[in-house]
Amino acid sequence: xxxxxxxxxxxxxxxxxxxxxxxxxxxxxxxxxxxxxxxxxxxxxxxxxxxxxxxxxxxxxxxxxxxxxxxxxxxxxxxxxxxxxxxxxxxxxxxxxxxxxxxxxxxxxxxxxxxxxxxxxxxxxxxxxxxxxxxxxxxxxxxxxxxxxxxxxxxxxxxxxxxxxxxxxxxxxxxxxxxxxxxxxxxxxxxxxxxxxxxxxxxxxxxxxxxxxxxxxxxxxxxxxxxxxxxxxxxxxxxxxxxxxxxxxxxxxxxxxxxxxxxxxxxxxxxxxxxxxxxxxxxxxxxxxxxxxxxxxxxxxxxxxxxxxxxxxxxxxxxxxxxxxxxxxxxxxxxxxxxxxxxxxxxxxxxxxxxxxxxxxxxxxxxxxxxxxxxxxxxxxxxxxxxxxxxxxxxxxxxxxxxxxxxxxxxxxxxxxxxxxxxxxxxxxxxxxxxxxxxxxxxxxxxxxxxxxxxxxxxxxxxxxxxxxxxxxxxxxxxxxxxxxxxxxxxxxxxxxxxxxx
Numbered sequence: 001x002x003x004x005x006x007x008x009x010x011x012x013x014x015x016x017x018x019x020x021x022x023x024x025x026x027x028x029x030x031x032x033x034x035x036x037x038x039x040x041x042x043x044x045x046x047x048x049x050x051x052x053x054x055x056x057x058x059x060x061x062x063x064x065x066x067x068x069x070x071x072x073x074x075x076x077x078x079x080x081x082x083x084x085x086x087x088x089x090x091x092x093x094x095x096x097x098x099x100x101x102x103x104x105x106x107x108x109x110x111x112x113x114x115x116x117x118x119x120x121x122x123x124x125x126x127x128x129x130x131x132x133x134x135x136x137x138x139x140x141x142x143x144x145x146x147x148x149x150x151x152x153x154x155x156x157x158x159x160x161x162x163x164x165x166x167x168x169x170x171x172x173x174x175x176x177x178x179x180x181x182x183x184x185x186x187x188x189x190x191x192x193x194x195x196x197x198x199x200x201x202x203x204x205x206x207x208x209x210x211x212x213x214x215x216x217x218x219x220x221x222x223x224x225x226x227x228x229x230x231x232x233x234x235x236x237x238x239x240x241x242x243x244x245x246x247x248x249x250x251x252x253x254x255x256x257x258x259x260x261x262x263x264x265x266x267x268x269x270x271x272x273x274x275x276x277x278x279x280x281x282x283x284x285x286x287x288x289x290x291x292x293x294x295x296x297x298x299x300x301x302x303x304x305x306x307x308x309x310x311x312x313x314x315x316x317x318x319x320x321x322x323x324x325x326x327x328x329x330x331x332x333x334x335x336x337x338x339x340x341x342x343x344x345x346x347x348x349x350x351x352x353x354x355x356x357x358x359x360x361x362x363x364x365x366x367x368x369x370x371x372x373x374x375x376x377x378x379x380x381x382x383x384x385x386x387x388x389x390x391x392x393x394x395x396x397x398x399x400x401x402x403x404x405x406x407x408x409x410x411x412x413x414x415x416x417x418x419x420x421x422x423x424x425x426x427x428x429x430x431x432x433x434x435x436x437x438x439x440x441x442x443x444x445x446x447x448x449x450x451x452x453x454x455x456x457x458x459x460x461x462x463x464x465x466x467x468x469x470x471x472x473x474x475x476x477x478x479x480x481x482x483x484x485x486x487x488x489x490x491x492x493x494x495x496x497x498x499x500x501x502x
Contacts, residue, residue: 012186013066014179020095021103029162052252092120098132101140122157186249192216223277226268306355312364413437457484
């Protein structure tokens with residue numbers, strides 16, 4: 001259904017989110033669309049931020065059409081960022097590899113798209129590869145309730161190669177067509193509003209935020225506010241980092257000079273005066289986020305590992321904190337005692353100092369010289385990462401190494417007692433059959449009656465077919481002399497075990 005056109009509204013360019021599973025070629029596709037041969041500067045080829053780019057495409061109608069693209073991460077840890085990408089977008093492109101079909105993050109990206117009710121297009125990528133199978137990929141999509149055109153549904157799709165560019169013009173034409181059907185409109189004569197895509201803190205520049213304008217215009221001399229943060233519009237850049245004086249809807253811009261870090265994913269508004277911006281901030285209720293701590297058994301308290309986390313941007317910090325909170329077990333848990341945006345500073349090291357075995361983790365960020373020297377003097381561990389799963393793997397190993405060892409009894413064999421031959425004080429001669437595993441001479445045994453442990457003993461002698469032996473395996477009968485204070489009866493079971501540290 002077409003939207004009602006308001007006075008002074010004109011057609012506006014679509015904001016398009018590129019979404020999908022890790023390594024399915026989203027960033028490569030965007031690089032081709034941007035006609036850039038350079039990689040998008042992401043560690044390990046994995047997009048770990050929401051990046052925004054503007055392109056111009058000459059359509060079949062010979063008109064030039066602007067499109068704003070959002071490149072969203074595929075890694076599972078960045079689900080929150082993907083949701084924001086879908087939330088601010090007018091159209092989503094779900095990229096699926098023609099080699100692999102639907103994968104876990106494909107499903108998560110699809111859920112984010114459906115939850116935000118964003119119209120979407122399917123791009124089946126890597127069709128240039130010998131292993132690519134478009135029909136198999138369509139089947140994989142259908143198994144996940146995505147029915148593309150020509151395959152039982154009405155979801156538009158196109159086969160593309162991000163490497164050769166095959167199908168890319170058709171994808172751009174589809175985006176323009178969907179945008180026209182959605183009747184995207186904006187009023188350039190009102191003050192701009194939109195969403196905060198990203199925010200970060202730079203020692204030299206201060207606090208900056210990447211914003212997408214969804215309606216209206218913004219220019220130097222105005223003021224912006226988002227949640228509790230506000231900024232004068234003095235330094236404004238386009239997506240290429242070039243200074244600009246004015247921008248309008250669907251454009252990605254960066255505003256520098258915020259008084260505090262804006263929260264990513266929430267709305268921003270523009271005002272004529274500083275007081276109006278301040279009043280807007282004052283009207284917002286700040287909700288303090290509480291960290292989800294794992295419950296600890298008071299009878300067996302877990303060891304807490306103090307962790308301080310610094311990241312380059314707010315969305316990266318969110319993803320890293322979520323990953324860390326997933327780790328740990330009943331014996332050791334990570335406890336985030338501090339987090340923030342920017343370079344690891346001397347204050348971060350001082351916060352770690354005095355906390356036993358504290359760890360400082362930096363993601364896509366650096367350590368200043370004073371912090372490095374202080375950490376070395378106080379033997380505080382600093383670890384830097386630029387790929388989130390490598391951080392997760394390292395921290396998982398670190399927590400495992402710090403987990404206190406406990407002694408656990410592991411079953412080696414289980415035998416059923418068939419007959420008691422004699423008893424002399426605490427020594428009993430009996431016959432039985434091994435039901436599981438094996439029993440060995442000299443092994444400790446648990447004595448079970450109706451599956452309940454009633455005592456313990458030790459195998460002093462062991463025979464099989466009346467011949468002395470060191471062990472008897474599953475399914476075979478045996479005779480044994482067992483030393484135990486409990487009187488064993490036919491029908492009881494004995495369980496041999498070993499003590500191991502875990």
